[in-house]
Amino acid sequence: MEHRSTTDDSSNTIQDLEARLAQLESSLAALQDSQPDTNRMNLLVFEGSRDRLLASFVMATGAAACGMEVAMFFTFWGTAALRKGGPQLGKKSLVERAFGTMLPKSASHTKLSHMDMCGMGRFMMGKEMQKKNIADLDSLIATAADLGVRIQVCEMSMNLMGIRREELIDYPHLDFCGVAKFVDDAATANTTLFI
Numbered sequence: 001m002e003h004r005s006t007t008d009d010s011s012n013t014i015q016d017l018e019a020r021l022a023q024l025e026s027s028l029a030a031l032q033d034s035q036p037d038t039n040r041m042n043l044l045v046f047e048g049s050r051d052r053l054l055a056s057f058v059m060a061t062g063a064a065a066c067g068m069e070v071a072m073f074f075t076f077w078g079t080a081a082l083r084k085g086g087p088q089l090g091k092k093s094l095v096e097r098a099f100g101t102m103l104p105k106s107a108s109h110t111k112l113s114h115m116d117m118c119g120m121g122r123f124m125m126g127k128e129m130q131k132k133n134i135a136d137l138d139s140l141i142a143t144a145a146d147l148g149v150r151i152q153v154c155e156m157s158m159n160l161m162g163i164r165r166e167e168l169i170d171y172p173h174l175d176f177c178g179v180a181k182f183v184d185d186a187a188t189a190n191t192t193l194f195i
Contacts, residue, residue: 040069040189044182045078047195048104049113050122050137053081056195057140063191064147071189072144073182075154078195079161081107082153084169088162096162103161106169107137145172152177152185 041063045056056072064070074082080103088100104110115121129136135143144151150173158165158176165176186192 038190039067040185040191041071042182042185042189042192043070043072044192044194045072045074045081046076047113048077048079048081048110050107050110050125051112051114052195053078053107053110053137054140057137057144059193060149061140061143061147064144064149070144070147071150071152071185073152073154073177073185075157075179077103079153079157079163080104081110082151082168082171082174083163084167085109086167089167090164092162099161100163107141110137141169141171148173150175152181154178154182 041060043056043060045053047053060070060072080099083104083106085106085108088097092100111119112121112125126136128134151171152175153168155176155178157163168174
């Protein structure tokens, strides 16, 4: 009888060890799946001033050129910089029209965050960039498109400011989403920058 008890105990111990091993393997697999992807970068573009947009697109194109998957999430003031210019479209409230009038009509109409000096700073910076063969904002946006950089536009910001989808630039990798999409992308990427 004692022999059976020892065999039963051994059997239970082996089953316990196998169950623990299976649980550990499952936990390890879940942990590996939850690790951020070191080959992905997210940029949250909150500000729409020209110098910050230039920095955003320089980082995005640089990372994409190095083989990283890059997503740019435009929200609040950054959203207006994606407008393509021209008249405001659709029926808009007085506040939406005011936003449309006060915000930049396109990336080429953005101001510098510092030393804009009623456009003189922009002019001088543009001349200096041209002289030193530094890509301007429109060129960087085109390069980003060529490199597959995704642009995600915050639908809440568009709705708040009265910006219609048809008012935005023609960009091959442009999508409309909410903060949940950005949070999901940020949770699975190794690098997230706020600009």
